[in-house]
């Protein structure tokens with residue numbers, strides 16, 4: 001029977017070492033039922049190891065894993081209500097598309113008729129828009145189509161949770177971008193919890209309800225994409241998520257931060273004293289405001305311009321739209337800048 005816990009995944013104090021090295025360090029996390037959740041972090045930070053522990057392919061040396069509210073820490077992979085799509089999706093070249101997808105049923109305990117099996121394969125293929133490809137051999141498919149066969153094979157058992165480890169890693173940029181959208185739409189349509197591993201921030205932003213940012217085995221912050229971007233809790237997260245101007249500064253009085261020899265508005269709750277000041281490039285306006293600046297560089301980036309600015313003794317980079325308001329910006333120009341009131345964050349010194 002479906003309950004509201006179906007597809008909820010809880011990690012409590014998960015730890016894993018290889019030899020002397022702790023590669024997953026005290027990771028605790030609540031993933032909600034039906035959520036598209038991504039683990040994002042640089043290569044080697046422990047994403048795959050975390051996913052493999054959730055899947056049951058690796059056992060944690062400390063901590064617990066709950067799925068659908070049930071402790072599965074010591075359960076074999078096939079006893080867990082989940083399925084996995086790996087990066088090299090391991091399709092069988094000697095089987096056709098339908099046979100590959102039907103292979104997903106091998107772990108099913110209840111026997112079922114050939115007829116219902118055939119219907120379920122067809123339904124799974126429809127779901128990933130491969131309905132007409134059932135008789136093709138794997139080598140007759142593009143990379144993106146093969147990826148969808150792997151997805152259909154994993155979904156046919158209707159797991160509560162699907163684990164995906166960089167499943168688009170092998171595809172070219174354009175196909176990746178298209179499949180990212182397809183995957184996000186499919187996930188919302190079927191409502192299964194997706195736990196997705198990637199080192200690609202853009203990919204995680206495109207698809208996820210929430211993201212867990214990992215580094216060196218630790219979970220640094222969990223939040224919706226906008227929250228991570230606008231309110232990173234640390235310099236590490238600010239650096240990893242998007243471009244950021246990070247300058248040391250000082251909150252000299254409530255709501256005022258001194259940075260680059262100028263005073264800017266800081267959030268009221270920024271603690272007094274030294275800190276790292278983060279200003280996102282697109283929150284800087286040029287040609288308005290009250291802070292003196294000199295343009296030291298203008299870089300063309302298509303829809304936007306990246307403008308290097310000398311402000312006091314520091315350099316800031318602004319990103320401005322490429323339009324008639326910015327057409328005259330030139331190196332060496334003196335100008336004024338403004339920073340939008342909510343754009344400044346003061347982070348602990350990292």
Ligand SMILES: Nc1ncnc2c1ncn2[C@@H]1O[C@H](COP(=O)(O)OP(=O)(O)OP(=O)(O)O)[C@@H](O)[C@H]1O
Nearest residue numbers: 018019023041042043044045046047048049050199
């Ligand atoms: N079976 C293993 N034996 C020894 N070390 C391992 C093993 N599996 C992973 N590691 C190490 O643990 C660390 C974390 O690996 P993991 O595969 O979880 O990283 P990742 O975040 O998925 O990286 P990537 O983005 O490159 O896939 C790495 O330094 C890796 O070399």
Ligand SMILES: [Mg+2]
Nearest residue numbers: 047048049165
């Ligand atoms: Mg990995």
